Amino acid sequence: GQNIDQPTEMTATEGAIVQINCTYQTSGFNGLFWYQQHAGEAPTFLSYNVLDGLEEKGRFSSFLSRSKGYSYLLLKELQMKDSASYLCAVVDSNYQLIWGAGTKLIIKP
């Protein structure tokens, strides 16, 4: 079957760095998305990786290793507003989105 794994919850301190991991087993791969979602709001796009390597975008970076079925989202200089759920989603060979359950990130002062 198809599966996306990410930690359920993580806690970090304001100003610090946190890495949220995502591992996947899917039938084919056509890219991986990271989304941020605050409770009660629509998810917002953070990144899209289709090739191996690290992509940096401001305080957020996303890494992909297709051979390992692994991605991570790196958040630097954490701010209180970064407290949210972070969703990992993989596009499979049928162009279906396979969603992870999301990682709830709690930022403490």
Added chain:
Amino acid sequence: GAVVSQHPSWVICKSGTSVKIECRSLDFQATTMFWYRQFPKQSLMLMATSNEGSKATYEQGVEKDKFLINHASLTLSTLTVTSAHPEDSSFYICSAASVSGSDYEQYFGPGTRLTVT
């Protein structure tokens, strides 16, 4: 986590016809369902929010007469794309949410790929 299904997973239709997409929450009662569309490599775009038994609330720029949403029960919502045109070709994703006090859960369906020829 809870399971949300969508049917069909993909559909091809001719321009001018209507297409209905179903979204079901299989093991929990969804007080709210969201409909999104997503173009390749782009973010999810919220189209509308619907609460069971109420009219859907559409986001700015989304035509309510073109994208008909019905949320008949706590486990089923439908999106009907009326008089579809090629520019309506997109990936439509539903999400089912359950709000109970301070607890909030939201689960996404697998999406429906619509191609209008």
